[in-house]
Amino acid sequence: MDWNADLYENKHDFVAEYGRDLLSNVPENPGQAILDLGCGTGTLTHALLEKSTSVVGLDASPEMIGKARQLYPGMDFRVLDACLMPWNNWFDVIFSNAAFHWIPDHGALLKAVSRALKPQGKLICEFGAHRNILRIREAFRPSLERMNLPYKTRFYFPTVEEYRSMLEQAGLRPEVVMDFDRPTPLKDGPYGLRNWARQFFWADLKCLHEKRRVRIFEEMEKALRDELWDGTQWVADYRRIRVIASKQAEGPHRGKGARTCRIR
Numbered sequence: 001m002d003w004n005a006d007l008y009e010n011k012h013d014f015v016a017e018y019g020r021d022l023l024s025n026v027p028e029n030p031g032q033a034i035l036d037l038g039c040g041t042g043t044l045t046h047a048l049l050e051k052s053t054s055v056v057g058l059d060a061s062p063e064m065i066g067k068a069r070q071l072y073p074g075m076d077f078r079v080l081d082a083c084l085m086p087w088n089n090w091f092d093v094i095f096s097n098a099a100f101h102w103i104p105d106h107g108a109l110l111k112a113v114s115r116a117l118k119p120q121g122k123l124i125c126e127f128g129a130h131r132n133i134l135r136i137r138e139a140f141r142p143s144l145e146r147m148n149l150p151y152k153t154r155f156y157f158p159t160v161e162e163y164r165s166m167l168e169q170a171g172l173r174p175e176v177v178m179d180f181d182r183p184t185p186l187k188d189g190p191y192g193l194r195n196w197a198r199q200f201f202w203a204d205l206k207c208l209h210e211k212r213r214v215r216i217f218e219e220m221e222k223a224l225r226d227e228l229w230d231g232t233q234w235v236a237d238y239r240r241i242r243v244i245a246s247k248q249a250e251g252p253h254r255g256k257g258a259r260t261c262r263i264r
Helices: 005-011 014-024 045-051 063-073 105-117 134-143 160-169 189-200 208-230
Strands: 035-036 052-057 078-079 093-097 117-128 170-183 235-247 259-261
Touching: 005 235, 014 093, 014 117, 035 045, 045 052, 045 063, 045 093, 052 063, 063 078, 093 105, 105 117, 105 160, 105 170, 134 189, 134 208, 134 235, 160 170, 160 235, 189 208, 208 235
Parallel strands: 035 052, 035 093, 052 078, 093 117, 170 259
Antiparallel strands: 117 235, 170 235
């Protein structure tokens, strides 16, 4: 995925703002080691300093890490594939907001997370749930296909049941697994949807001339106006899954008593 870090920081800062609620689940302990996995431009990595003095930000995007280092000099930011994390029994908390859905192999991801956590360490994360941005994706696909371009599903949006099972297989005991709707206003009034698509569908759009991109944006806006335009702004049909899980002292274990919830 190619990221425009400046566009992300200026137009899609709602991603980090919504993540601040997730921060309340991270305990305060100056001595704990925290990893912000998929840290983006570092907004929440910096906020995690309120929880601990030892915080590392990790992202696979050099553009995002470059922006994070510019915004928060002196912090520990690293460019790395999450599935290839080198740490063993190192972190007390692995935190992640709006990043996991970009990673296709969650079996490998959760094994790496489990390996990097200390025994009883916590995974605290939130990302796209089943049916996330469904209407936006349904509007984008035919516009792309009319230009004889294949549409590829680039996201992983699991159900609660599916993800709970994956956590257990990786040796992580689910404590909270819940999904919920989060209608999300997009910045810049009538231009909000196309700004969003330009950022998050860029892998599909980058091969097109700008005139063809604009045509796709206009078709999407026409298809979605009755559902996602509220008269002053576009409201994306976001759905989220929130997970809190702890690493077991021994191997994979099907924990009892996990709370599985849906919020509508």
